[in-house]
Amino acid sequence: MNRKSDADFDAIALEVFRSRLQAVAEEGAVTIERTACSPTIAESRDCSCSVLDAAGDLIAGGGAVAHHFGACSHAVRCTLALHGTTISPGDVFIANDPHNGGGLHYMDVVVQRPIFRDGVLIAWVANSGHMIDVGGMTFGSWSPAATECFQEALRLPPVRLFRQGAEEQDIWAILRNNVRVPSLVEMDIRSLVAGCQVVHDKLSAMAEAIGAEVFTASVRSLRDIVSRELRRRIALLENGVYRLATWTEWGDERYRVPCALTVLDEKLVFDFEGAAPQCKHFFNSKPHVIQSIVTSDVTDVFTHDLPLSAAMFDAIEVRCPPGTVVNAEPPAPTASAHFDVALNASMAAHQCLMMAVAISGAQAPGQHLLSGPVAPSCMGLHTWAYNTATGGQDGWLMIEGAMAGGSAGHDRDGYDLFSFMVARKAIIESVDIESFESRYPALVLGKRPRAGAEGAGRYRAGAGCQMRYRPHKTASWTGVMLGMRERLPLPGFAGGLPGANTRFALHRANGQMEAVSGHADALTIRDDEWFEFRLGCGGGFGDPLEREADAVARDVRQSRISIAEAASVYGVVLDESEFLPDPEATPTCRKRMLNERLTRAxxxxxxxxxxxxxxxxxxxxxxxxxxxxxxxxxxxxxxxxxxxxxxxxxxxxxxxxxxxxxxxxxxxxxxxxxxxxxxxxxxxxxxxxxxxxxxxxxxxxxxxxxxxxxxxxxxx
Incomplete structure (x- = not known):
């Protein structure tokens, strides 16, 4: 067959085809949510559904976690490389090892199914969801004490769960034998299989209706169209080199994560040359993880109206030098390959792009979405495990620990409890408190957006989550902390001040409060004690002394900041009875603060x-x-x-x-x-x-x- 160009397709028909693909991907994700048992997937929606072409290149993605899409593409390509011509209709594969065909990290297992039409492979569906446990040293499979990958989890290269429609009982038995909550994990994996089945049936019906050749040609045409539009937008950016460096923390240790963005005509190159050498901590990452997260986050800015597909990966190159924390080799531990280092890398890449957008003029794509750093690297996730009445072990991932505050934008304040100024869709949803308390032995004492003046600016950052809770109807919990940015805050943009740091604390029965390390392992809390986390946030946009006085007064009335912070950070003097700005004292205060800056500098x-x-x-x-x-x-x-x-x-x-x-x-x-x-x-x-x-x-x-x-x- 002669290859068709997009000019050979009716534009409306092609858009209908694209919309159907997107709807199928979303239906696959919804199937996962409705059939999973773990609240992490069923309520918080930590899952995804990726539709890919025969080579494993992304066509469309559904579900909440767009970071999965590129990683699922990597997983399918590894499956193709390993199993090649032995792949048959009805096969279903699973993988979870970032070093060998897996996705973002061990717990985000990837279930993959090929789709055939008339004996020809035309597409794949790859679903990923966070399993509450996949073995290893600690419940939840995050272990800060691990120094090599062999200690972390059951590591699966691409292997068959089903062979030509029949279950591979040996693989299922290995899975059940190596996880702490086998029935729950098995049901969640089966939810991924169910999502694959739905997508398989829907895409097969589409290919039958229009023919496999037209299906494949339509996919190519969509990729070409998106690629041309993406390159056109990149060409509107100012050529040059834009740099930002940050560090990943581990106690008093610092691991450099520098990014240099080169904009050259129709291509973006994000280079992490100079990254710290790989280490014995669990945040070592892999190139496919960095590429997936970086591409997802940066394209939110200037191609949010285009489908996140393989065309994005064609025009955006990510370079990760071997032997570093962004491209580690075995036996480096990688249980947190998608967090600390990877999220810092994405933040740096995002800010490099924001600089290019900011100076490229009104014609530049993304001008209306100009903002400070994406803030997932302020997260403070943590897991808790406890003994059940029957003597078994159970536990959960505290997903509210992902609800950091977003950076400010060029024309608006950042969002509370959400890490991005703009994203294609909500990433993670909070679990209802009553549902949480009914499912686990916990009592929530308080939950709110965190107060404080960090992230100040002409437009201020949003607030991260602040939550207090304790064991209830159980003697104790054992926890693992996954906190980031304990000391190094996110920067602001264009004169905005840095954001807040993430903090964990344990309140003892005697009234004493103990600070808890962001990578604490085997932390025990008794039922007469309570735990608190306060998440960080992104930075502000513009000098705080340029913020409208009425906006500062509103923040005080809403208990976001104090009267003293309004004066010391924003230079706004308020009437203490009605919390209204003093029209004479405020300009005087701001002028004095500007002069004092120059005097002290x-x-x-x-x-x-x-x-x-x-x-x-x-x-x-x-x-x-x-x-x-x-x-x-x-x-x-x-x-x-x-x-x-x-x-x-x-x-x-x-x-x-x-x-x-x-x-x-x-x-x-x-x-x-x-x-x-x-x-x-x-x-x-x-x-x-x-x-x-x-x-x-x-x-x-x-x-x-x-x-x-x-x-x-x-x-x-």
Whole structure:
């Protein structure tokens, strides 16, 4: 058959075909939710359904967790490589080992089924869901004490659960023999099988109705269309290199995760060269995990209206150097391969893209969705296990620990209890308190959005979850903590302040409170004690002193911040009886705070001399280097004041006075100020002794070195 192009298809018919594919993927995910037994899947929706072509490339994804889609594609390709021509109709495969054909991590098992038409393989369905336990050292299979993958879980390469429609009883027996709650895990795996069956039947009917050749050609055409549109949008971004570095924490240890985004015409390349060497902690990751999460998160920004499909992976390259925490080799432990390091990598990649979007002008895709960092790396998940009345063991994953607060956007505050400013769909849903208490021996004492002024800005971050609860009708629990960003907060954007850190605490019966490490193992809590977690949040957007006074007053009335925080962080003086801004005292307070910043600040590293401040009408007409900073003829200026900062191709931050705040654990928050106004241009978060972690080097800034020097008259 001659390959058809999308021009050979009726546009309406092709859109109907795409919509049907998406509906089938969503129906597969709903089937999983309705047939699973674990609240993690049935109520919190920690599952997905991926529809893939015959080669394992993503066509459409359904369900809540888009991070699964690319990982499921990897799993199917590994199954094809291992089993090749022996794959038959009615086969169903399972895999869970990130080192060998698995998905995001051991507990996110991947169940896969090939779809044949007239004896020809035309598609796959791959479903993934979080199993409450898959063996290993601890209940839940997350073990901070593990130092190699052999200690962590039952590790399955791609093997058959069903062979030509018949169950492989030996594999099912191995599964049941190696998990702590075999009946629950078996039913959840069978829910994934049920979702595969639904998708198999629906796609088979579609292929029968239109013919296998037309089905396959339509899939190719959709991929081509999305690819062209994606590349068109990338071409609207400013070519250049955009960098952000962060660190993953383990107690007092720090593991560097740097990202450099190169925008070159119609392609994006995210390079993690310089990442820390792989280690003996469970957050080592794999390239397919990093690629899946990065691609999902960055395309939310400027292609949220396009289907997340293989076309995205064609235009977005992710480079993970071997032997590092983003590309570890066995026997490195990987139970948390999709969390700590991977989420930090995605956050850094997202912020690099946000810099490119911010400086690319009104025509750039995603301008209306411009925001600070995605905030899943502020999560504080944890698992609890307990002994049942019959002497067995049971437990749960506290999914509310995923409900961090989102960063602020360029025109709105961040969302409470949700890690993203924008996403294709809700990721994880909270479990109803009454349902939780009826299912497990627990009593909830309180649950609310966390208060505090962290993440302040012209627009502030949302709040993470704060929750208190204790054992009830059981003597004790044993817990494992999966907390992130205990000391290193997420940065803000365009002068916004960093977000809150994640905290765990145990309140003893004697009234004492003990801080709990974010990677504590085998933590015991008795029924006369209670546990509390307070999740972190993303950063603010813009200088807090630019926030509308009425918005600050509203935050006080809603008990988000105190009157004292309104004054000390936002410079808003409130009437203490009616909580209304004082129209005279507030401007005076803000002016004083700006002056105090400049008085307290350290001198610029390389103050630019010999250039006068830029004045209107030229000010504001240059090419952006970062929100609030522009350049004219190779000189960088602060947009608001016109203060000269640097000569191309130098770092404009070198021309800014700096306010440095030393925090615990060697963390430094450094505010780079406008030399004239005192406005915060960037609030960087880094380790002591490190340079600025944020850098935008668009090609027009580098090329401006060769531009003719302007006369002083041109600068007013």
């Amino acid at each position: 350290q001198a610029a590293t390389k103050p630019l001399t010999g250039h006068e401040p830029l004045v209107p009408p030229k000010r504001g007409q240059g090419r952006l280097l970062y929100p609030g900073v522009e350049h004219h003829a190779g000189i960088a200026y602060a947009v608001t004041s016109g203060a000269p900062l640097a000569v191309a191709p130098g770092a404009w931050t070198d021309g800014c006075p700096r306010l440095e705040e030393q925090r615990e654990g060697g963390v430094v928050v450094c505010q780079y100020l406008d030399p004239i106004t005192g406005t915060i241009l960037i609030a960087d978060v880094r380790l002591e002794g490190e340079p600025c972690t944020i850098e935008a080097r668009p090609q027009h800034w580098i090329d401006s070195v060769n531009e003719p020097a302007s006369s002083e008259a041109a600068y007013g």
